[in-house]
Amino acid sequence: MGSTALGGAAPARAGLAPKIVRLLANHPQFRITVMTADRKAGEQFGSVFPHLITQDLPNLVAIKDADFSDVDAVFCCLPHGTTQEIIKGLPKQLKIVDLSADFRLRDINEYAEWYGHAHRAPELQEEAVYGLTEVLRDEIRNARLVANPGCYPTSIQLPLVPLIKAKLIKLSNIIIDAKSGVTGAGRGAKEANLYTEIAEGIHAYGIKGHRHVPEVEQGLSEAAESKVTISFTPNLICMKRGMQSTMFVEMAPGVTVSDLYQHLKSTYEGEEFVKLLNGSNVPHTRHVVGSNYCFMNVFEDRIPGRAIIISVIDNLVKGASGQAVQNLNLMMGLPENMGLQYQPLFP
Amino acid sequence: MGSTALGGAAPARAGLAPKIVRLLANHPQFRITVMTADRKAGEQFGSVFPHLITQDLPNLVAIKDADFSDVDAVFCCLPHGTTQEIIKGLPKQLKIVDLSADFRLRDINEYAEWYGHAHRAPELQEEAVYGLTEVLRDEIRNARLVANPGCYPTSIQLPLVPLIKAKLIKLSNIIIDAKSGVTGAGRGAKEANLYTEIAEGIHAYGIKGHRHVPEVEQGLSEAAESKVTISFTPNLICMKRGMQSTMFVEMAPGVTVSDLYQHLKSTYEGEEFVKLLNGSNVPHTRHVVGSNYCFMNVFEDRIPGRAIIISVIDNLVKGASGQAVQNLNLMMGLPENMGLQYQPLFP
Amino acid sequence: MGSTALGGAAPARAGLAPKIVRLLANHPQFRITVMTADRKAGEQFGSVFPHLITQDLPNLVAIKDADFSDVDAVFCCLPHGTTQEIIKGLPKQLKIVDLSADFRLRDINEYAEWYGHAHRAPELQEEAVYGLTEVLRDEIRNARLVANPGCYPTSIQLPLVPLIKAKLIKLSNIIIDAKSGVTGAGRGAKEANLYTEIAEGIHAYGIKGHRHVPEVEQGLSEAAESKVTISFTPNLICMKRGMQSTMFVEMAPGVTVSDLYQHLKSTYEGEEFVKLLNGSNVPHTRHVVGSNYCFMNVFEDRIPGRAIIISVIDNLVKGASGQAVQNLNLMMGLPENMGLQYQPLFP
Amino acid sequence: MGSTALGGAAPARAGLAPKIVRLLANHPQFRITVMTADRKAGEQFGSVFPHLITQDLPNLVAIKDADFSDVDAVFCCLPHGTTQEIIKGLPKQLKIVDLSADFRLRDINEYAEWYGHAHRAPELQEEAVYGLTEVLRDEIRNARLVANPGCYPTSIQLPLVPLIKAKLIKLSNIIIDAKSGVTGAGRGAKEANLYTEIAEGIHAYGIKGHRHVPEVEQGLSEAAESKVTISFTPNLICMKRGMQSTMFVEMAPGVTVSDLYQHLKSTYEGEEFVKLLNGSNVPHTRHVVGSNYCFMNVFEDRIPGRAIIISVIDNLVKGASGQAVQNLNLMMGLPENMGLQYQPLFP
The missing domain is CATH 3.30.360.10 (Dihydrodipicolinate Reductase; domain 2)
Structure with a gap:
């Protein structure tokens, strides 16, 4: 059950997409079927992130060329601002966890004040649920669009x-x-x-x-x-x-x-x-x-x-990609900890 | 199937035992039932290694008090020298992966020269298989005692x-x-x-x-x-x-x-x-x-x-605990990669 | 003008004495004539601190064997507690900068409460001046014993x-x-x-x-x-x-x-x-x-x-050895910045 | 005696110029009178390198605006390639230590092969002395242009x-x-x-x-x-x-x-x-x-x-700026170690 798309993989090497790939590598229910990255379209993920060359992943495609027909859910790892437009354009049946700041602030005036431009998808903002899992678990379970919290x-x-x-x-x-x-x-x-x-x-x-x-x-x-x-x-x-x-x-x-x-x-x-x-x-x-x-x-x-x-x-985990997977697990009716049992790497 | 004992956990905080605990936390077939540590007997593992407090583990016991009746296999993480005597004393039906240097050198004279004392279990040395998995896979599969290689x-x-x-x-x-x-x-x-x-x-x-x-x-x-x-x-x-x-x-x-x-x-x-x-x-x-x-x-x-x-x-992984789990998987007839899909933590 | 003794050099490799040696290496007026270290007596400083092997320094001597006849001033880098007794035993004409906590607290009851034993040199405590240079410059200039502040x-x-x-x-x-x-x-x-x-x-x-x-x-x-x-x-x-x-x-x-x-x-x-x-x-x-x-x-x-x-x-500099040299410069009537022009090492 | 100009300070924050400034801060004979940096002309050095804000330095000027009339010697910290042209244009009486690779290779064909363009000042290349101080001390003493070695x-x-x-x-x-x-x-x-x-x-x-x-x-x-x-x-x-x-x-x-x-x-x-x-x-x-x-x-x-x-x-010191100062000391008839007594910063 459950295949996922991962958006905005390559704009930044230190970006969040590779952290989600790392977690999904051990997730028994999610499979990555689409990965988008406009500037790196056509490249392999492992050539951009050499620590993940062992993973068998779809090639990067431009978002406009992505085929979402076989996709159930999307992790969106784009910079704030651009995310609003892109999520507006996605098929409505997709579950979405957005890792940017775009839908975190309920008050769109406050968004405009701190981010320097008017919100571009106020109707989605109303729908979005803030993804602080332990505090808002029930709301997240029923959400279609989750705004994953900052670290x-x-x-x-x-x-x-x-x-x-x-x-x-x-x-x-x-x-x-x-x-x-x-x-x-x-x-x-x-x-x-x-x-x-x-x-x-x-x-x-x-x-x-x-x-x-x-x-x-x-x-x-x-x-x-x-x-x-x-x-x-x-x-x-x-x-x-x-x-x-x-x-x-x-x-x-x-x-x-x-x-x-x-x-x-x-x-x-x-x-x-x-x-x-x-x-x-x-x-x-x-x-x-x-x-x-x-x-x-x-x-x-x-x-x-x-x-x-x-x-x-x-x-990068509870403060970003880990909580994102935790939220999608909830949204898909899966055990909340699935794929998240990575123990701390110490020392 | 398969429960394991982990020996010599606590003598050193940077020791190998916690790395094996980390791997076994996600292993679908191994369960830790006994953990020995003479000097820390009676303590909880998580109080010695706070990054593993979330794990539900048996309390540490002295090796002489360990009950191996419900144990199939042992990871031995003791310092060289002591290991030879201890493994000699273990029940013969146990599969053992020894992470020390004690059984790595086939020539016991060479052992004596580099480690400063005569080998204390030469008969076990003859039985031991060197655990360089990709090179000696077939021998390891049939081994009872594997000498896990150095890094x-x-x-x-x-x-x-x-x-x-x-x-x-x-x-x-x-x-x-x-x-x-x-x-x-x-x-x-x-x-x-x-x-x-x-x-x-x-x-x-x-x-x-x-x-x-x-x-x-x-x-x-x-x-x-x-x-x-x-x-x-x-x-x-x-x-x-x-x-x-x-x-x-x-x-x-x-x-x-x-x-x-x-x-x-x-x-x-x-x-x-x-x-x-x-x-x-x-x-x-x-x-x-x-x-x-x-x-x-x-x-x-x-x-x-x-x-x-x-x-x-x-x-600490392919150079120690990871290869040890890889070897025990082989020895127990399990898929070699079981519990080892941890992807690299980068950055 | 001005030769100095440096006490308690060797008990700890990360100790303060080598930082003072580093500063005095470029000090035009101070020369190190005596270095004490009870446990390392007889050794060369450079063998204990290899980064200072290029310095021509007196061998370490036990404090009881130190000859203070040619010494004007002492930096005391001993652990708290021991310092009080040792400073009591030093010739009275010596200027002393003590880098321990022993004379920092004016209230000897407070000292006893935080350090767990009665003060062993209350009369020296009364004489000691707190060495926060920019705040207490005039008092330091006339002091014989300066308690160098903590970091x-x-x-x-x-x-x-x-x-x-x-x-x-x-x-x-x-x-x-x-x-x-x-x-x-x-x-x-x-x-x-x-x-x-x-x-x-x-x-x-x-x-x-x-x-x-x-x-x-x-x-x-x-x-x-x-x-x-x-x-x-x-x-x-x-x-x-x-x-x-x-x-x-x-x-x-x-x-x-x-x-x-x-x-x-x-x-x-x-x-x-x-x-x-x-x-x-x-x-x-x-x-x-x-x-x-x-x-x-x-x-x-x-x-x-x-x-x-x-x-x-x-x-280790303004928080310890640098402020100590700054204080001794003042106590000896020298320009306050002498030997202290080391610029920051960045990157 | 001896004032120096420092060229090419600001193109890079991790550049060599600030390391020379650090050394000259304690040099009793050199004074920095001109600092050039085309892109940062008009700025203060300390605003580009905040760890040196305490130094009283001339403002940065474009190289074409630099007044060399009061200058005896130049440290040239520019990228390879550009350096050749710039040194050609400097007044002939100036002593120059060039920290780039531009004059290190005696064979200009080899230079062209490794650096991808023909040498732009072959006549200066002939004059340049390779600045490996301990090996070529006598030649350096009499040089006008020294090519400071790589690290x-x-x-x-x-x-x-x-x-x-x-x-x-x-x-x-x-x-x-x-x-x-x-x-x-x-x-x-x-x-x-x-x-x-x-x-x-x-x-x-x-x-x-x-x-x-x-x-x-x-x-x-x-x-x-x-x-x-x-x-x-x-x-x-x-x-x-x-x-x-x-x-x-x-x-x-x-x-x-x-x-x-x-x-x-x-x-x-x-x-x-x-x-x-x-x-x-x-x-x-x-x-x-x-x-x-x-x-x-x-x-x-x-x-x-x-x-x-x-x-x-x-x-950055013996491998660059320190050896450069050592060489200029020699070229100016000064003690070779002047300004270079900074002891190692350990730990």
Whole structure:
């Protein structure tokens, strides 16, 4: 059952398509029948991504030449902006998981403000379901078009949404210092992403203005049922994969760190991919790299009434392609973890 | 079918046991029922290796307390020396893949010379089959005790054994410059393996005296049916996983680089895990990391009559745990690739 | 003029002594005449630290055998605890810069609480001057014993002390998320510091309980003339050198980010080693590594009334050995920057 | 005495100009009075290279607008090809150290073959002296135009030229496996040099066809007084700086490894920057990074009659800017080590 098309494979070597190919290589129910890439049309996927030369894959075709007649579902890995038009043009019976930012923001004015152009498919925006699997599982199961979350938003919302819903933390002064590997910072051959510019160092970027801010604030505001404004400082770390979000929060009056811990524990008790660590164990990014897991924990702060929450994910798996496969599994009525049992690659 | 015991898990955090656990997590036919670790007896595996806390595993037991009644096969991940005694004491019906060096050298005098003590189980040594899967598949299928090859020997013998057997290269002046990630260099908390000593640098080590030399020379000599002496210089690279062996060889009279290429192509044509790259594509370690693949290619040298052969593996997978699972699959009559479809984790 | 002794060189390969040797190699006025190291007595420094084999240095001697008759000043690089006794035993005419934590905390009860034993030289503690050069220059100039600051405290106090003194930021809710290279995390051959445990990852450590907390709070409280409690979360980054401190602060009523910027600008205008970056330039750790510089800048937060301050240093230079040489220059009446003009090594 | 101009600073962020600025920052006799950069004319050097913002430097000017009236010497850091024309146009009284490949090959036909265009300044080529300082010191002292050697050629010729001159090694079958950090592999924003493509891996490149081959063969052939053809395989390592060359050689009849060692020892006994290590100590790249040192040593091979020679340098210092300053010191009658006492930055 289930064959999939994968769009926009080749525009970027560090793109998301090869990560999905990697996951689908072990998926017992999905088979890749169409792969599109306008600029690389006619080429073999393995010549663009040599680590996947062992895979037997269809040649890349231009999107206009793609034959969707034998396709049930599509992963769309195109840059934001272009995605809206392309999805509009796809056959209506296809299930779609879109990995771009195009359908994540419910408010198309907010989209226009952060992305610099009017939304090109507002009617699809209304239909789209936000794909934070553990939080919106039922909606995703019935969706035709899922907007797969960004990596920072995934790592931040998984711990904060339940705590906010339960009114355990205050909405003011939520301060987030997040750290990402370079694969999350973009994909083009930019000077700023050269080995010589990245190795053995750290720097903050996009202070105040990172495009994941409205996505996080949308999720937290919905949980709070009132507008939440966050402080968000992302940092680029000299590592390929991995993301850590450190969240400094004020607890509601009378609430303790133990209350936060217990609430997260009961929220995620039966989840396969979200794990609250035991005791005071600190989540390490390297313990989830290569897997679809999110590890998290809660710590007391020296300042009374405050708590520190740390979550880690692989930004390319739970923060992108892994969650995408998890969502499509749900949409196709398959076990949610199918094809996703890759264990972390450590060391 | 098939449950396995895993011995010697915990003596070293960078040890091989967690890599086998990672592979078996996705193996449809093997189940881990016993895990031994004398010094960590009573502990949970996930508390020693936090990246595997999501796995439901038996608690660690001392080897003397292990119950093998429900066990079909054993992966033995103990340090050399101790392994010989322990395997002697195991029930005879168990299939065993030993990842140590204890049964790799057929000549027990050579073992004594390189490892500093007399062999403690010479009768088992006679029974042991050397587990270089693609080269000795039939023998492995019928073996009870397999000596899983070292990482350097795997990466060197896969290309050189067929070329030597076919008399395409000379036996003199085989010069090997090999490069390994740190996981191959040892596992203890040694100063030499600290991040500060390893990051952003390279150095040679064990020039002339690396313990993998007799293992390689044994394999090449058997292929040649005469004694082969190699030049072998291993280097430690600032990376965790990955191994590249560069082999500088003289071709037999009249032989061309194209002859070497064609012979390797026909030798490995049907193999799932050994791939000769197309054209002049250069094998990169990062394109196999996390997988059981060996990529190789052959290049012309500037010096007439010489060729350069480069092979790459993940030293912990094809160079250790992956080949071990591949071998046990064979020994148990299962498809050789079962549980080994992990694709490379790149980037 | 001026010969120096260097104590405690060899207990740790990643220790501070070699960093001071590196700096003194180019110092026109200091000459190393005595080097002590009890466990390595009799050895050559270059055999312990091969990157310094080109230096003509005295052999290591046990501290009890050291001849201080030709010595003017001492850098003391011993572990905390032992230092107090040893400095007590040194000739009184020696100028001393102590790089341990032993004399940093003015309150010996606080010392006892954080270090687990009663202070062994309370009378010296009273005499010691805290060596944060740009803040306490005049006191250092006249000091005999300087307690060289820790790395985190240097990177945090340089921006925060002037802002607190000028009452530009509130004393509550000072939240610090700091990131350090591995050289700052310790020096022994611990499993946690192996390349395989550190490379390609990040994790927090010592949440709430890092020993640099009381040192920072002491400095901020003195600036504020009232008790300050901070939130402090250090993270270990996969890099050798470098430290970034990100400080999330609330501004005093009516104060703007531009006020913070202008005050730091005027405070550090004439300083050689502390630089406020222009405009919205973000400090990168890699732009100061190998040098004695501290780069910093101030940014607006999305939450009104808050600001984000980022500072970067090389934890081993401005955070340790460089500031130590800077302090001894002052104590000896030399130009403060002598021997410290090493420019950053980038890339 | 001595002011310098620095040409071609800004075309590439990873370019050589900033490394020379770093060295000259501590040079007591050279002052930078002119800096050219056509595309960045009008900008400040520190805005292009933020790690050098603390330096007081002249603004960048287009080369046609440069005023050389107050200039004694020029470091030319332009890409090959363009350099020939530009140096032709410079005032004749200027001393010039050219860091490009433009004047390294004495045979302009060979230049044309490897660089794809006819040499544009053959008369200057005749005048140019090859700047391998320790080998050609007297010629450099009297030169007006010095062609600064490439990094691989420096690391290879320093050990091999004296051994060949003394007829201690055979000219056939000189096999070189060299490893370079990424700064040596190019400077542009190429996909192949991204962090995600380089980190945690190794690969060979330019097998047979690397442009440093003719430069090495020229030097070895001159030492041999007959044509030498080498086997040369460069590898790109996941590190920023550092270069290791491993040379596998056959010794002349009757020659021992000890003979090689003794000859190198006496050759480089009085040299400040070339060091033969003691005993069997292995050169590590990380022990020279940031310095102008070349460390080397000689090892016995398992194959009788063969030896293994390993040398390490910082490819950007002794392999480029450091040797350039060393050469200009000589040309200006200054102590050769002036401004070059930067010690290695380790760890």
